Amino acid sequence: MTRRTVKEWIGKTADSMPPPRVRLRIFRTHDGRCHLSDIKIRPGDAWDCDHVRALWDGGENRESNLAPALSKYHRKKSAADQTVKATGDRKLMKMLGIKKENTGWQKTYKGRPVTHKVGGGVVYTDDGEEI
Numbered sequence: 773m774t775r776r777t778v779k780e781w782i783g784k785t786a787d788s789m790p791p792p793r794v795r796l797r798i799f800r801t802h803d804g805r806c807h808l809s810d811i812k813i814r815p816g817d818a819w820d821c822d823h824v825r826a827l828w829d830g831g832e833n834r835e836s837n838l839a840p841a842l843s844k845y846h847r848k849k850s851a852a853d854q855t856v857k858a859t860g861d862r863k864l865m866k867m868l869g870i871k872k873e874n875t876g877w878q879k880t881y882k883g884r885p886v887t888h889k890v891g892g893g894v895v896y897t898d899d900g901e902e903i
Contacts, residue, residue: 783833
């Protein structure tokens with residue numbers, strides 16, 4: 773008797789969530805264990821499908837790159853991944869000479885740069901005229 777093979781699920785987009793039947797296959801593939809903590813996932817425990825290799829790091833949104841992870845551990849891993857990504861992006865931007873957009877209080881008014889005076893008030897930086 774030949775065994776039926778099931779095609780691997782591949783998300784149409786990076787945000788595509790695996791359907792319940794695929795979540796069940798992922799859960800069974802990993803014997804119901806959180807791949808981050810190796811804790812057995814029990815009924816009622818909140819768990820997510822975690823990308824083993826993060827999408828931003830070249831991972832794909834497909835069944836073979838997903839593993840069950842208890843939500844508590846998944847959030848910690850995602851936060852750590854985001855920190856690594858942000859640090860790498862900042863270093864690359866600095867290396868390429870890309871400057872971060874100024875989001876502070878120094879802005880423009882009617883197309884001219886402005887600044888705040890120490891004693892209060894706002895002036896144009898090019899000629900010192902008060903606004």
